[in-house]
Amino acid sequence: SQLEAQLPLALKQDEFEVFYQPIINLKSGVVKGFEALVRWNHPQLGRLSPDQFIPIAEETGLIQALGEWVLQTACAQMSAWHGMVPGPAKPSINVNLSARQFAQPHLLKSIQNILHRSQLDPAYLNLELTESCIFNRDQETLRLVQQLQELGAYIYLDDFGVGYSSLQYLNFFPLNGLKIDRSFTQKLNCHAQTQAIVRSVISMAQALQMEIVAEGIENYQQTHCLSTLNCCFGQGFLYAPPLSGADAANLLTQQL
Ligand code: G
Numbered sequence: 206s207q208l209e210a211q212l213p214l215a216l217k218q219d220e221f222e223v224f225y226q227p228i229i230n231l232k233s234g235v236v237k238g239f240e241a242l243v244r245w246n247h248p249q250l251g252r253l254s255p256d257q258f259i260p261i262a263e264e265t266g267l268i269q270a271l272g273e274w275v276l277q278t279a280c281a282q283m284s285a286w287h288g289m290v291p292g293p294a295k296p297s298i299n300v301n302l303s304a305r306q307f308a309q310p311h312l313l314k315s316i317q318n319i320l321h322r323s324q325l326d327p328a329y330l331n332l333e334l335t336e337s338c339i340f341n342r343d344q345e346t347l348r349l350v351q352q353l354q355e356l357g358a359y360i361y362l363d364d365f366g367v368g369y370s371s372l373q374y375l376n377f378f379p380l381n382g383l384k385i386d387r388s389f390t391q392k393l394n395c396h397a398q399t400q401a402i403v404r405s406v407i408s409m410a411q412a413l414q415m416e417i418v419a420e421g422i423e424n425y426q427q428t429h430c431l432s433t434l435n436c437c438f439g440q441g442f443l444y445a446p447p448l449s450g451a452d453a454a455n456l457l458t459q460q461l
Pocket residue numbers: 241242243254255256259272275301302303447
């Protein structure tokens with residue numbers, strides 16, 4: 206396809222941009238951190254969403270270079286923001302890793318280098334994996350998860366609830382957090398069954414000492430419901446869409 210052919214040059218020509226969606230403490234309203242979400246500012250087609258090019262980048266192998274660029278950009282940005290945030294309440298950065306990226310042999314070394322270059326304290330880096338990243342419940346994959354944690358980073362399972370054997374992953378991998386998929390958040394108000402499922406997911410995550418972030422919060426009823434269910438953190442259009450770096454920095458500054 207046309208996009209496939211343009212992707213490598215787009216990276217060289219700096220056409221990608223990282224946006225930052227705030228992750229909010231639902232009780233206090235304070236920004237806990239941001240999820241980094243990449244966009245492609247295409248010279249003819251305008252701003253493209255990752256759904257339009259991440260799958261292509263995965264197929265062609267460019268995801269390796271693009272993924273490293275996103276990680277480097279997001280870590281350097283957060284490191285710079287930490288410079289302007291006084292005190293211990295520093296925001297964290299969540300970065301998505303695709304399956305192919307996770308499978309590449311130099312991932313650990315590459316993240317180590319990025320942390321070193323950006324001078325970001327690894328305790329503020331959360332890596333969001335999908336089930337497809339950790340589909341193989343084998344010793345090699347387990348070791349990689351542990352090594353990333355030994356670097357000081359935290360491992361989150363993204364889109365929780367939309368896969369098909371999630372509980373097996375929780376049992377096998379020492380995960381630090383769960384992101385509850387927005388399809389659950391969106392049904393919370395009107396659907397008692399969804400509430401029951403989310404309630405049990407949250408109590409299970411708490412028992413496993415995992416942090417929980419609800420995705421796709423669009424109204425206060427959902428926030429209220431999540432708070433009642435002891436979900437501490439969330440993100441969604443109610444609070445903010447993914448923001449440009451400049452807008453995210455403004456939000457942080459206002460909060461000081
Ligand atoms: O915000 P939104 O439309 O931008 O994101 C759509 C999807 O693309 C989400 O599922 C998100 O996890 C994924 N995504 C966004 N940025 C990245 C990225 O840098 N790397 C990977 N692998 N996926 C991303």
